[in-house]
Amino acid sequence: MRSRPEHLSDESVRACLARSGIDAAVLEHAPVGFGDHHWHVTDAGGRRWFATVADLTRKPHCGPDRDSALAGLRAAMGVAVRLRQAGLEFVVAPVGEPVAELDDRYALSVFPHVAGVPGHFGQELSEADGALVQELLARLHATPVDAPAIPIAPPPPDADGPWGDGPYAERARLLLRQHEEVVRRRRAEFAELAAVVRRLPVVLTHGEPHPGNLIRATTGFRLVDWDTAGLAVPERDLALLPGDLSRYRELTGRTPSPEALRLHRLRWPLVDLAEFTDLFRAPHDDDPETALAWTSFQDTLAALATG
Incomplete structure (x- = not known):
């Protein structure tokens, strides 16, 4: 997040880091990403860390709720x-307490600093880099680790209840109404695909290896942001x-299912649509x-309209 x-003060973050044994000498908010908040951390011994704060209400x-x-x-x-x-x-995992409560809204995870060049959402991978990521995913999908199951069906956009008076509320409501038929068709298509995909074997997936x-x-x-990890068909990744x-x-030795690939390329915008609708x-x-x-x-609505 940029803001x-x-x-939530830096001192609250510093105190929570101390519970993981990190004496934060330097704590710098990092205006990056979307969804979570981040800090660059340098401890008293000069070692660098990366702290992520999740808003449990979002x-x-x-x-669906804080707990x-x-x-x-x-x-x-x-x-x-x-x-x-x-x-x-290649897994960048948290250290100390994997998720520590900061207060009744926020929770913190801290990771070792990874020296390298971060990518960005929307960036196109070269053919060679795509093959390297496929190698990582092949190893991940073959690793037997207990994990929560990821539901196939995305939540529907809840547009029927009351809307607030936020600055984007009415615009979002009208735009969603204009696309009602598009959303209905895409969800029907998704349901047909899901009937096939539910019969396929599942593996451990990351969820967002973009x-x-x-x-x-x-x-x-190195692969970061594991908060979407869970059991699903390999095509989710x-x-x-x-x-x-x-x-x-x-x-x-496995050929990806065309139906499962199509389902998960459709599931992404349907999930985003529901989350944006809740926000507005x-x-x-x-x-x-x-x-x-x-x-x-x-x-997202334009992408659903064009298929």
Whole structure:
């Protein structure tokens, strides 16, 4: 997130870091990403860390309310810890307490600093880099680690209840109404695909292995942001990759299902649509994050309209 979290001081973050044994000598808010808040940390011994603060009231993929989101986030971060312990060096897992409560709204995870070049969402992977990511995913999908199951069906956009009076509420409501038929058709298409995909075997997946969650280190890619980890068909990850997935087929002996790839390429905008709708129905301000969400909301509906 570009803006700092509401009512959360650096001292609160510093105190929580101390519970993981990190004496933060330097704490610098990092205006990056979308969804979570981040700090660059340097401890008293000069070692660098990266702290992430999650707003548990805005973590719907982890749980619909504060307590279930905390439980879901802890389950997902626990998966990352176990993967790292299993020898997957590309997994950037939290240290100390994987998810520590800061207060009744926020929770913190702290990670070792990864030296390298971070990617960004929307960046196009080269064919060679796509093959490297396929290699990581082949290893991930073959690792037997307990994890929560990811439901196939995305939540529907809840447009029937009352809307607030936030600056984007009425615009969002009208735009969603204009696309009612498009959304209905896409959800019907999704239901047909889901009937096929539910019969396929599941593996441990990351959920969002796009360039924005990749860091190019000197010894290869590192994969961050494991809060979406869980059991699903491999295509949940593969649907985000370019190319023909030949390297993945070579390593696993498995040909990705066209139906599962289509389902997960459709599921992403349907999930985004529901989350943006919830955002604009609730009280909100006109800030950089909300403005970005409004642009993404329009882009999501346009993508669903064009298929």
